[in-house]
Amino acid sequence: xxxxxxxxxxxxxxxxxxxxxxxxxxxxxxPHLAVAISAAGGLGFIGPGAKTDDLKPDLETAKELVRNADxxxxxxxxxVGVGFQLWNDTLETxxxxxxxxxxxxxxxxxxxxxxxxxxxxxxxxxxxxxxSIWIQVGTxxxxxxxxxQSQHPDVIVVQGAEAGGHGRAEDxxxxxxxxxxxxxxxxERGVDIPVVAAGGIVDGRGAAASLCLGADGxxxxxxxxxxxxARIGKGYQDEIVRASDGGLNTTRTLLYNHLRGxxxxxxxxxxxxxxxxxxxxxxxxxxxxxxKERHDEAVKAxxxxxxxxxxxxxxxxxxxxxxxxxPAKEIVKQTHKQMRSLLADLRQPLASxx
Numbered sequence: 563x564x565x566x567x568x569x570x571x572x573x574x575x576x577x578x579x580x581x582x583x584x585x586x587x588x589x590x591x592x593p594h595l596a597v598a599i600s601a602a603g604g605l606g607f608i609g610p611g612a613k614t615d616d617l618k619p620d621l622e623t624a625k626e627l628v629r630n631a632d633x634x635x636x637x638x639x640x641x642v643g644v645g646f647q648l649w650n651d652t653l654e655t656x657x658x659x660x661x662x663x664x665x666x667x668x669x670x671x672x673x674x675x676x677x678x679x680x681x682x683x684x685x686x687x688x689x690x691x692x693x694s695i696w697i698q699v700g701t702x703x704x705x706x707x708x709x710x711q712s713q714h715p716d717v718i719v720v721q722g723a724e725a726g727g728h729g730r731a732e733d734x735x736x737x738x739x740x741x742x743x744x745x746x747x748x749x750e751r752g753v754d755i756p757v758v759a760a761g762g763i764v765d766g767r768g769a770a771a772s773l774c775l776g777a778d779g780x781x782x783x784x785x786x787x788x789x790x791x792a793r794i795g796k797g798y799q800d801e802i803v804r805a806s807d808g809g810l811n812t813t814r815t816l817l818y819n820h821l822r823g824x825x826x827x828x829x830x831x832x833x834x835x836x837x838x839x840x841x842x843x844x845x846x847x848x849x850x851x852x853x854k855e856r857h858d859e860a861v862k863a864x865x866x867x868x869x870x871x872x873x874x875x876x877x878x879x880x881x882x883x884x885x886x887x888x889p890a891k892e893i894v895k896q897t898h899k900q901m902r903s904l905l906a907d908l909r910q911p912l913a914s915x916x
Contacts, residue, residue: 570779574605576601577603578603578898580780581780582599584599584606584607591606591783591792592620595791597627597631599786600631600634602895608643614652621659625663639693644660647671656682664690664692668694668695669698680713683715695717696758702743705720705747706747714755717755717756718758720744722734722737722738722762726835726878728833729831730830733830737763737772741777756778756779759781761878764784766899766901769897769900769901785897786893787877788887788888789890797868808877808882812835812837812881813837818875821853834876836876836877838867838870839856843856861873
């Protein structure tokens with residue numbers, strides 16, 4: 563393993579190298595999932611809540627769960643991370659919670675403008691100087707602007723366009739192109755910041771490929787939606803397992819945000835979701851007011867998900883590779899095993915394969 567991979571994992575003494583991360587999916591990544599991932603040798607993140615205040619009971623639950631996890635009990639910081647969507651989270655509330663609970667990492671994303679990254683970073687470092695700051699980007703331009711700021715993050719999360727949930731609406735690239743370009747830029751600038759790859763990674767194959775592209779750690783989101791500990795409705799989880807051919811059956815659209823009454827995301831972002839009847843009806847010219855009525859009726863009747871459903875089912879383009887629901891521990895174990903096997907195979911002399 564290279565020095566940056568070692569440097570990244572060394573910040574989290576319970577973790578196994580290479581570092582496997584559970585992304586902070588809004589509401590869906592709760593404390594049970596985050597702690598289970600960390601206890602399995604990865605690093606789990608609690609996702610943002612509907613309001614910043616919602617994080618407090620999640621952190622309290624995580625604290626209690628850690629007390630019962632032998633591999634985590636001796637950690638000096640709370641051995642889970644927390645995520646914030648800067649455009650609608652409250653900095654003062656977030657800083658107070660970070661100061662009180664001292665999570666090992668904070669993942670920052672979706673600011674109203676780039677200056678918010680610097681403001682949040684300064685406040686977080688003051689609240690808990692041991693907490694590492696992770697900033698998620700989806701374009702090379704974002705990385706360049708980060709490097710021009712006085713506050714550099716401890717980790718840069720590079721999210722490819724394959725990702726589920728909210729990613730770059732139009733100007734994002736796939737991880738296969740974006741990750742190595744970011745790594746090259748950091749090398750050219752002489753900046754030693756670990757890079758975590760995210761977006762469309764659901765197993766050891768994607769994880770191993772990410773390391774070959776130059777990433778130092780790997781984040782998975784959608785795969786952990788199909789875990790026993792995910793805070794998710796059964797219909798939603800069933801769709802993650804059922805759906806396939808993500809290039810055809812997922813799309814980026816603000817429709818489902820608006821059907822749910824969610825407005826205000828910065829214009830650069832739009833979520834990837836599994837296509838269902840709401841999308842088809844919109845394409846056929848159905849007015850939004852009618853779509854909203856049908857959506858609300860379906861949700862009330864408990865039939866919001868599925869091909870004929872109408873509600874948001876945010877997921878990555880790699881949904882076709884997710885076949886089952888497993889405990890988070892098993893997902894981490896299987897991904898690490900497959901990743902290491904593939905990387906070991908790559909180190910075999912080429913002549914031995916011919």
